[in-house]
Amino acid sequence: MDIEWYLVLSALLFTIGFTGVLIRRNPVVILLCLELMLSAGALAMLAFSRMLGDQDGQVMVLIVLVVAACEVVVGLGIVVAMFRRRLPLDVDDMKELKG
Amino acid sequence: MTEVAFFVGAIGAIGGAIAVVAMRNPFYSVLALVVHLVFLAGIFLLLRAQFIAAAQIVVYAGAVMVIYVFVAAYVGGIEEPMFDSSPMLRIVGPILAVALFVEISIAVLGSSLTALGTDGSDKIQGGFGTPEAIGKLMLEDFLIAFEAASLLLLVAAVAAIILAGRKKAQKEAA
Amino acid sequence: MTFDSPSIDYAALSPIIALTAGLVVLVLVAVFDSIKRFGSPIALLTLAVTAGCLIWQWDTNTDLVAGSLHFDGITVTLSLLCVVSAAVAVLLSIGDPAEKQTGRSDYLALLMGSVLGMVMLTQANNIITFFVALELLSIPLYALCATNLRKRDSLESGLKYLIIGSVGSATLLYGLALIYGTSGAMEFPQIAAGYLGDGTPDSINKLVGDPLTLVGIGMVTVGLAFKVSIAPFHQWTPDVYQGAPTPITAFMAVATKAAVFAIFIRFFLVALIGMVDGWDVMLAALAAFSMVVGNVGALAQTSLKRMLGYSGIAQAGYMLCGVIVATQDGISALVFYLAAYVAMNLAAFAVLVAHERRTGFSDDISSLRGLGRSKPLLAWPLTIAMLALAGLPPTAGFIGKLYLIEALVDADWTWLGVMIAIGTMISLVYYLRVVAAVWMSPEAEASPTDEIDTSGLPPAVAGGSAGDFTDGQAHRRWYLVLPAVIGAAATIFFGVVPQPLVEFAQQAGNALSAYIS
Known part of the structure; x- marks a missing residue:
């Protein structure tokens, strides 16, 4: 399987994730779409790693997994904190800061 | 053989991704992402990244998704209607995304890097991945x-x- | 199964080690209620030791830990700026409602984590360290923005910053993957070598003009532009600056810029130096756009924090010019301007914190009226900071802009210099508006008194903390007044006697002498 295919697949996943971030309003789902974007980047990294025969890309992907997990943890922490205070969980309603 | 595996994996991953974006119930979106991650791990295996694939399943689909499941259950979340975001974003967003995809694809397919057209480097040792x-x-x-x-x-x-x-x-x- | 551990230069690694030790100590201290209040002294001690280690390693210029890090003048100067900003943020956080709600040591531990990320980012020499350090910088900041748990704005700003920052990080990651793939290496010098191919002009052109490379550079720029708030990726800045607790806004506004511009310099002028003709036009367009958007956007703001946010966007545009010229003078000018920016901005934010805490009103500009008459110790630093940001002599802001314009003209980028001048003129309007408000006498019924009637406080003044945590004596607290006075004094001092700061900045400029002229 040519490496090109993997790269096009990763581009497709990246854009699907990006669309999700733009369109969806529930913060939990937006965080899921962020995960999609990061996984797409990881796939591209691995494809190039295979192409070059260099394992540095794989180490980078491990680190990316760690980073993604940390972002998720903090993001969900904020969502839970908002839920606790009975704030509406709708990104479009976060208009208080627009001005 | 690898072609078949690739297409199965790709269709699963893309299907899972689209389901994440399209499902109205956030809980189903979480489950769709788990499916996506499992198929993506299959694709990682095709790229000779055995350890990464296993780590992805254990860490990502295992631990991180469990956190998501708990929070989705706790928070619930709105079952929002499908196309209810601000009308401008509804149109501009997908257009922007499609433009980005087309641009990257053109860059990939038009690139002069010859190695892209191969199956990957021949110089890998036995312990790769x-x-x-x-x-x-x-x-x-x-x-x-x-x-x-x-x-x-x-x-x-x-x-x-x-x-x-x-x-x-x-x-x-x- | 054996491996050769890399040789570790502990002396040069000492700033990172000091910060890590401080972070761990703070996390442990947070567990015990009895010693929780020692958080601030511990944090300040950690930062002082880190600064000491950085100054001790002033002249070092080496690769560390198998080429992952490269310690040189850029590292030392910009890390010192980040450490100083963090120290001021610790001081401003004493008694802050956000800090009280989350437990002092936890909050400060997050701050230390962010500074650690910044110090590592200024030294990053390969793609992996670049990405990890950037995330280590950002993730604590997302959480810190949300720490004022009782206020809706704070939590919203944290979530908004996280989502938009993470989109930036994901874009950056994809761009870095493309650059790794096309150049074949992870370390910045090797990336530059990779783009040289076998040295023949033919192969260079092929690699440099490759569409995949260009897309990679574009995506990396987008990712970094999100972090440092360059237009058109600036949408988050005014909202997040306004909602976050003010000490964190102060820290974000100056320190993130210092650290991210360090990696800008290192990535673009070491790794991507071969294609300078490609990206300098793109960066110039972004810089010009930022100057316009930032300056015009600030004109309409009534909230001081949002105004400082927009002005930060414009200032980021000015600073980007230092990278575009790709000369040592450009880097020196950039570092000088960053140092001046740290001093002026921290002075302004310190006064803002004191004002917010004393009156319970938020950062509305009209609420500043009468400050000049009643609280001169707050009014004068704010005035000096505003004049310095506008770039009027005899402040360091003026000298900084002068150096930037000089570097631009020397490198044939005169039109950008003209844009800086135009931007400065527009900015005079909104900076002087603040100065006018400070020295104007207060309106009869609107002047805030030391006792606040919380029930009547209008929620329309967004960002204000009504009631519980106001401190009537805030204008006399040494930890608020000291940063303001020192920041203002430094601004004036380096405006009149710029030489020490010039030498400081040149330490950074000379660091890359191996790569650029």
Whole structure:
């Protein structure tokens, strides 16, 4: 399987994730779409790693997994904190800061 | 044979991704992402990244998704109607995304890198993608990044405790 | 199974080690209620030791830990700026409602984590360290923005910053993957070598003009532009600056810029130096756009924090010019301007914190009226900071802009210099408006008194903390007044006697002498 295919697949996943971030309003789902974007980047990294025969890309992907997990943890922490205070969980309603 | 595996994996991954974006119930979106991650791990296997694929299943689909499941169950979340975001975003967003995809695809397909058209480098040794090889790299070349990643985990844990901790802890602190 | 551990230069690694030790100590201290209040002294001690280690390693210029890090003048100067900003943020956080709610040591531990990320980012020499350090910088900041748990704005700003920052990080990651793939290496010098191919002009052109490379560079730029708030990726800045607790806004506004511009310099002028003709036009367009958007956007703001946010966007545009010229003078000018920016901005934010805490009103500009008459110790630093940001002599802001314009003209980028001048003129309007408000006498019924009637406080003044945590004596607290006075004094001092700061900045400029002229 040519490496090109993997790269096009990763581009497709990246854009699907990006669309999700733009369109969806529930913060939990937006965080899921962020995960999609990061996984797409990881796939591209691995494809190039295979192409070059260099394992540095794989180490980078491990680190990316760690980073993604940390972002998720903090993001969900904020969502839970908002839920606790009975704030509406709708990104479009976060208009208080627009001005 | 690899072609079949690739297409199965790709269709599963893309299907899972589209389901994440399209499902109205956030809980189903979480489950769709789990499906996506499993198929993506299959694709990682095709790229000779055995350790990464296993780590992805165990860490990502295993641990991180469980956190998501718990929070989705706790928070619930709105069952929002499908196309209800601001009308401008509804149109501009997908157009922007499609433009980005087309641009990257053109870049990939039009690139002059000959290696892209091959199946990957021929120069890989037997231990490519094994935990031993990756561990060696982490301890030799990327030690500082490895340590920084562990500090990042510590900081994220502290942040989570601050944000989602019980009100009792907050009253003590005030 | 054996491996050769890399040789570790502990002396040069000492700033990172000091910060890590401080971070761990703070996390441990947070567990015990009895010693929780020692958080601030511990944090300040850690930062002082880190600064000491950085100054001790002033002249070092080496690769560390198998080429992952490279310690040189850029590291020392910009890390010192980040450490100083963090120290001021610790001081401003004493008694802050956000800090009280989350437990002092936890909050400060997150701050230390962010500074650690910044110090590592200024030294990053390969793609992996670049990405990890950037995330280590950002993730604690996302959480810190949300720490004022009782206020809706704070939590919203944290979530918004996280989502938009993470989109930036994901884009950056994809761009870095493309650059790794096309150049074949992870370390910045090797990336530059990779783009040289076998040295023949033919192969260079092929690699440099490759569409995949260009897309990679574009995506990396987008990712970094999100972090440092360059238009058109600036949408988050005014909202997040306004909602976050003010000490964190102060820290974000100056320190993230210092650290991210360090990696800008290192990535673009070491790794991508071969294609400078490609990206300098793109960066110039972004810089010009930022100057316009930032300056015009600030004109309409009534909230001081949002105004400082927009002005930060414009200032980021000015600073980007230092990278575009790709000369040592450009880097020196950039570092000088960053140092001046740290001093002026921190002075302004310190006064803002004191004002917010004393009156309970938020950062509305009209609420500043009468400050000049009643609280001169707050009014004068704010005035000096505003004049310095506008770039009027005899402040360091003026000298900084002068150096930037000089570097631009020397490198044939005169039109950008003209844009800086135009931007400065527009900015005079909104900076002087603040100065006018400070020295104007207060309106009869609107002047805030030391006792606040919380029930009547209008929620329309967004960002204000009504009631619980106001401190009537805030204008006398040494930890608020000291940063303001020192920041203002430094601004004036380096405006009149710029030489020490010039030498400081040149330490950074000379660091890359091996790569650029």
